[in-house]
Amino acid sequence: MGLDFSTLVAAAVSFFIAILSGLGVGSGGLFVIWLVGVYGVSAPQARGMNLLFFVFSASAALIFHYKRRRLDPKLIASLAALSLLGTLVGTHVAQYVDAALLRKLFGIFLIISGGYSLLPKALAKIKAKF
Amino acid sequence: MSFFVLSRQENEAYRRETMKNRTLNAITCQAQTGKGLARCILSAFIAILSGFCNAAIGAGGGIVLTFILAAFFADAFEDRRAILATTQAAMIPGCLTSALIYYARGGLDLSNFAVFALPALLGGALGSLLLDRIKPGLINMIFSALVIWSGFRMVR
Numbered sequence: 001m002g003l004d005f006s007t008l009v010a011a012a013v014s015f016f017i018a019i020l021s022g023l024g025v026g027s028g029g030l031f032v033i034w035l036v037g038v039y040g041v042s043a044p045q046a047r048g049m050n051l052l053f054f055v056f057s058a059s060a061a062l063i064f065h066y067k068r069r070r071l072d073p074k075l076i077a078s079l080a081a082l083s084l085l086g087t088l089v090g091t092h093v094a095q096y097v098d099a100a101l102l103r104k105l106f107g108i109f110l111i112i113s114g115g116y117s118l119l120p121k122a123l124a125k126i127k128a129k130f
Numbered sequence: 131m132s133f134f135v136l137s138r139q140e141n142e143a144y145r146r147e148t149m150k151n152r153t154l155n156a157i158t159c160q161a162q163t164g165k166g167l168a169r170c171i172l173s174a175f176i177a178i179l180s181g182f183c184n185a186a187i188g189a190g191g192g193i194v195l196t197f198i199l200a201a202f203f204a205d206a207f208e209d210r211r212a213i214l215a216t217t218q219a220a221m222i223p224g225c226l227t228s229a230l231i232y233y234a235r236g237g238l239d240l241s242n243f244a245v246f247a248l249p250a251l252l253g254g255a256l257g258s259l260l261l262d263r264i265k266p267g268l269i270n271m272i273f274s275a276l277v278i279w280s281g282f283r284m285v286r
Contacts, residue, residue: 007245010245010246011245011246011248011249012249014245014246014249014250014253015249015250015252015253016253017253018249018250018251018252018253018254018256018257019253019254019256019257019260020257021250021253021254021257022253022254022255022256022257022258022259022260022261023214023257023258023260023261023264023269023272024192024196024211024214024215024217024218024257024261024269024273025214025269025272025273025276029189029276029279029280029283032188032189033283044188044232044237045237045238045239046188047187047188047189047232048188048228048229048232048233048237048238049238049243049246050188050189051184051188051189051225051226051228051229051232052225052226052229052238052240052243053246053250054192054221054222054225055222055225055226055229056246056247056250056251056254057250057251057253057254057257058218058219058221058222058225058254059222059251059254060250060251060252060253060254060255060258061215061218061254061255061257061258062215062218062219062222062258063255063258064255064258064259065215065218065219065258068215068262070208070211070212070215070216071215071216071219072216075216076216076219076220078174078177079173079177079195079216079220080177080219080220080221080222080223080224081223082174082177082178082181083177083178083180083181083184083191083195083220083221083223083224084181084223084224084227085178085181086177086178086179086180086181086182086183086184086185086191086224087181087182087184087185087224087227087228088181088185088227089178089181089182089185090181090182090183090184090185090186090228091185091186091228091231093182093186094185094186097186099186099187102186102187103187103284104284104285106183106187106190106281106284107280107281107282107283107284107285107286108281108285109281110190110193110277110278110280110281110284111278111281111282111285112281113197113201113277114197114274114275114276114277114278114281115274115278116201117197117200117201117270117273117274117277118271118274118275118278
């Protein structure tokens with residue numbers, strides 16, 4: 001990928017995805033789909049790049065979160081340490097478990113949890129109107 | 131100001147209102163009650179699960195952590211934005227470790243990554259600044275919609 005039009009488009013799209021990441025609304029899916037769909041990057045490669053992309057965008061966002069005193073260092077340290085433990089366990093377990101099955105199970109969890117979060121509020125708003 | 135955007139005064143009023151009677155003790159295991167212990171165990175489990183998702187699936191850890199913190203521990207945070215900030219900070223070490231493992235196993239080619247690195251830094255910073263100007267209800271709606279959409283992508 002040289003410094004040409006496609007590079008500029010890549011930079012612009014990744015900039016907008018990073019804004020979503022900075023907003024904390026979950027941009028990983030978009031970045032992976034974009035890399036796989038547009039650039040033909042393999043799924044494992046896209047997942048790896050997505051993880052690194054998040055590290056960059058979240059690190060920049062943290063500076064402003066810190067200035068606004070939204071961060072509790074003790075809480076974050078404990079959550080991060082446990083998450084790291086989960087990462088190491090997940091890396092080991094992933095070698096023995098069907099990744100496609102894991103993705104489907106996780107997808108079902110996301111649909112249920114997203115619906116649980118979105119639908120009651122939407123229904124309450126509709127009820128309030130009648 | 132409008133349906134989507136908070137004015138500076140609205141934002142400050144929202145911060146003051148939500149800061150009342152809220153403390154991080156609920157999660158940091160300072161509460162000595164049985165309920166406090168249960169919350170500690172649940173938060174520990176969710177943190178481990180979020181790291182597991184990132185390593186095994188390559189995404190979704192942040193979604194899990196944000197969703198569970200918002201659903202069960204919202205009273206422990208100043209507002210929704212504090213949950214998002216906490217999740218971002220907590221996920222960085224795990225994501226970096228996962229990326230390094232991908233790289234070590236030859237699954238990560240960094241030759242083109244420079245194109246994404248600077249936009250990621252600038253976009254992440256701008257996103258966190260915009261967080262102050264967007265109503266929490268709207269953020270929640272966008273987040274939930276993206277969660278459902280990601281779920282359908284994974285199931286397909």
